Amino acid sequence: MRFHQHLDETFSYTEELNSLDKFLSLLDPDIVEQAFEVSGVATLRRRRLPLEAVVLLVIGMSLYRNETVWDIASKLDISLPGKKLLVAPSALVQARQRLGYEAVRQVFEALSQRTFETKSFEQWCGLNLLAVDGVVYRAQDTHENIEAFGCEKNVHGESPYPQIRMCCLMEVSSHLLLASEFDARHVGEMKLAERLLKHVPANSLTLFDRGYYSLGLLNLWHQSADNAHWMLPARKDLQYEVIHQLSEHDAVVTLPTSPQARKKFCDLPDKITARLTSYQVNGKQYRVLSSLTDPLRYPYDELTEVYTQRWEIELGFKEMKQGLHQAKHALRSKKPDMVKQELWGLLLAYNLVRMVMIDATEDTPDLTPTRLSFTLSMRQVVTFFITVTTRSASKLPEHYAYLLDTLRLCVLPDKRPDRVYPRAVRAKPSKYPKKKNASQLN
Known part of the structure; x- marks a missing residue:
C-alpha cells in the first residue's frame, strides 16, 4: 500500500x-x-x-x-x-x-526489514545486489567516550577524539541500509561483518572490498541464507587450483583454507569452491572471486560488470557524513x-x-x-x-x-563516463601562514 x-x-x-x-x-x-x-x-x-x-x-x-x-x-x-x-x-x-x-x-532494524520485504528493487540475474563496507565516526572528547571507544594512536601519542568503527550492509540500487553494526575502534571490520550474517537476505549477491578476504567469513556468508552469494577482488598472491576451465578468462577453482582459519571457524572445510574471473578495463587487468559457480545462470559477460556497483556504498557513506552529519568533526553526544x-x-x-x-x-x-x-x-x-x-x-x-x-525534480546530472578520480595523498596542511614572495607583495 x-x-x-x-x-x-x-x-x-x-x-x-x-x-x-x-x-x-x-x-x-x-x-x-x-x-x-x-x-x-x-x-x-x-x-x-x-x-x-x-x-x-x-x-x-x-x-x-x-x-x-x-x-x-x-x-x-x-x-x-x-x-x-x-x-x-x-x-x-x-x-x-x-x-x-x-x-x-530495534526501530531501525524492523523498518529496514519491512521496507526491503515490501518494496521492489533492481536485480541482477535474479539476485538483489548488496554491498558491505566500513566507516569511522568521531565522538566528543570525554573521559567516558575514550574509555568506551578508544582513540587512534600516532607517533605523538593518542588522538584526542574517540572513534567508533561501523560496518554496514546496503542495497546498492536504492542506497537503503539493511543492517549496521558498530563498536569501539579496536574491533575490526571483519568482526563487525560477522555480526551482519543474521541480516543477509536470500537470493542476494554481496559485494565486498578486497580487505574482507576471509574464507571463513565468506563460507558463512554463503551459508547464511538460501542462494546468498558473495564477490570480491582477488588478491595478487592468491593460491588456488583450477578444477574446471570455463573459458580463457573464467574458471572454477578451489581455495585451500589455513589451519588457523579452520580452528576459528569450526565448519570451514579444507577447500572452498569459487569462481575466478579476469577481465580488462582500459587496458588494465582485473580479477574477481565469487561464489557464482554456475556459468549458465551467471554468464561471463554480465559477471564482469557487476562489481562496479560496490562503489554505491561509498556514495551512501558520503550522503550520511556530508548530507545528514553536515561534515561535522564529531558527534554531539558526550x-x-x-x-x-x-x-x-x-x-x-x-x-x-x-x-x-x-x-x-x-x-x-x-x-x-x-x-x-x-x-x-x-x-x-x-x-x-x-x-x-x-x-x-x-x-x-x-x-x-x-x-x-x-x-522527482531533484534529478542529478548525468554521470561523465570519461571522468576519472586518481588516488592521491593530500599534502598535510600547515598551521603557519604561507610566506609570500616579492611579486605578491608589490
Missing part, C-alpha cells in the same frame, strides 16, 4: 495533528511499539514526552544537525500539551536516557550510550529519507532512487514535517503526493 493511501485511511477521522503524528504514520506505530517491548522500555505511564516523541527527537538530531536539541524539540512540536508551553532542556536529556539506544536500534543512540538515530533518519525517495521513483521506470539528489530530497522531507499545516489532516495525502512530485 502506498504511503499516501495509508495516510488517507489513518487520518480520515482526524482534525488536528502534529509532527509526531506525521512521523508515526510514516514509521508505523506497531513497529515502534514492538521495538519498545523488545528493548524493555515500554511503559504505561503517559508522560509529556512519550517514548515515540523521543525517537522523533533523536531522528531530528540528524535532520537538524546545526540546531540544539532544545530547538529541535520546539520546531518539531513533539511534547504533549501541559502547563508550560515548552519542555526544559533537562527533561529532554532525561527522556533520551530513559529511551536508551537499544529501542532506536556519553557512550547517547553516542550509540545518536548513531542509530542517524541511520534511521537516513533510511526514512531513502524510503521517501523510493516512493517518489516507484512508478517511474526511467528514474531510480540513486538518480535523485539526497541533499535536496532531505531538505524537502524536513520542510514537509515543518511547513505542512496541522489543521488539515484530510489534505495530508495531497501534501505528500506534492512532496513526491517535488523529489
